[in-house]
Amino acid sequence: MTTESMEVSAHAKVNLTLEVLGKRSDGFHNLASVMQTLELHDSIRLEAAADVSLSCDVARLSGEDNLALRAARALKEAGAVNAGARILLTKRIPIAGGLGGGSSDAAAVLIGLNRLWRLEWPVTRLSELANRLGSDVPFFLYGGTAIVQGRGDEVVQIPPAKVGWFVILAPDIELTSKTGKMFSLITPDQYTRGVLSHKLAGRIRGGGDAPSQFFFNAFDAVADRAMPELRTYRDGFRSVGAREVTLCGAGPGMFALAPSREIGLAWQLLLQRKGWRAYLTSAWWPSAKGITG
Ligand code: C5P
Numbered sequence: 045m046t047t048e049s050m051e052v053s054a055h056a057k058v059n060l061t062l063e064v065l066g067k068r069s070d071g072f073h074n075l076a077s078v079m080q081t082l083e084l085h086d087s088i089r090l091e092a093a094a095d096v097s098l099s100c101d102v103a104r105l106s107g108e109d110n111l112a113l114r115a116a117r118a119l120k121e122a123g124a125v126n127a128g129a130r131i132l133l134t135k136r137i138p139i140a141g142g143l144g145g146g147s148s149d150a151a152a153v154l155i156g157l158n159r160l161w162r163l164e165w166p167v168t169r170l171s172e173l174a175n176r177l178g179s180d181v182p183f184f185l186y187g188g189t190a191i192v193q194g195r196g197d198e199v200v201q202i203p204p205a206k207v208g209w210f211v212i213l214a215p216d217i218e219l220t221s222k223t224g225k226m227f228s229l230i231t232p233d234q235y236t237r238g239v240l241s242h243k244l245a246g247r248i249r250g251g252g253d254a255p256s257q258f259f260f261n262a263f264d265a266v267a268d269r270a271m272p273e274l275r276t277y278r279d280g281f282r283s284v285g286a287r288e289v290t291l292c293g294a295g296p297g298m299f300a301l302a303p304s305r306e307i308g309l310a311w312q313l314l315l316q317r318k319g320w321r322a323y324l325t326s327a328w329w330p331s332a333k334g335i336t337g
Contacts, residue, residue: 049091050160054152055081055187055328056143057180058210058292058299060254061241062261064230072179072195073227076238078245078254080205081187084212084325086149087134088112090156095128096120102135115150115177116157122173123163138214138321140222142293144180151184171197180293188329191245193238202245206253207327209308210299211286214321215277217296219270226294229266236262256288256301264291271296277320284314 057079065074098113100106116129131153137145154170157163167185174181179196189205192198219225244258268274274296281289285307286300302308308324315322 049089050156052088052090052152052156054086054088054137054145054148054184056084056137056145056148056212056325057081057183058143058212058290059261060205060207060259060290061244062263062291062293063236063238063241064227064234064262065238066232066235068195070195073230074194075179075192075196076236076241077192077196078189078202078205078241078248079183079192080189080207081184081328081330082143082210082212082325083328084137084143084323085328086137086145086152088149088152088156089132090153090160091130091132092160093128093130096131097128098131098133100133100135102139105133105135105139110149111146111177111181112149112153115153115173115181118173118177119154119157119161119163119170123161123165125161125163127161129157129160138212138297138323140218141212141214141297142291142295143212143214143297144184144293147178147180148184150174150177151181154181155185171199186330189248189327191241202249203251204329205248205327206251207301209302209305210325210327211302211308211311211315212292212297212299212323212325213277213281213315214323215271215274215296215298216321217271217273219296222270223294225270226263226266229269230262234262234265256290259288259290261291263294267291267295274298280318280320281311281315284311286311
């Protein structure tokens, strides 16, 4: 029986660490990052169709430049596929917040269409395509807890990090070409050697916990210059009780580990009372073979 439709979920991520190691000759930067997928996710329905198309419940994401749509077109071309697909995207992950929503949608579409179109490509082959779509996309083909290096294309899954509840604050700040701008603010004296990431990964591999004192994001040192309003949000987050507040990717989203679900819920409600978008979510791991879906 041919699969005519399927549902895939596209999970958000946080970077427990994000170190910038240096600039490469291709203009990108080498990174070392411990990444973790979250329960918070977008939902994607894929339906067999003659052409490739995408519609999204957020109108401004329905255009041709949507990364998930570009992922579908790229896979169709690379796999010389005759069929098409209708992609129906329901967003829940804050948009352009540093939580990897667009990249995760793209990866979920690659995983789903790989099945719908019966390509049966191994994840390593999908990963080459994913890497061309964006530096965060390869990680989402794996999900869970991983140490990510290179441009973002060297992904090694590690055992689940012992982390519980995350509170995410999504400031209402928009910065055009955000990621590129944020990288351009990092100066060589802010480059690190990946030791923090490897230390945390080692601790997780050894079965230890992942306390927030081990978290680090190189963009935290420069973010306020690009987005001065961030300070108000960070101070507000601390004022409700969060001690270690870390940027999500290149921001402006930020996260803190809550000591319990109840305390996390209290932080979320207090942040929402300020009129801010706040989420309570937990870490998420794929169920089988490291493939989401
Ligand atoms: O790959 P992605 O589209 O996410 O990258 C957006 C921009 O962020 C790139 O054009 C580049 O300026 C910067 N970047 C970088 N090094 C990385 C990832 C992204 O310099 N590893």
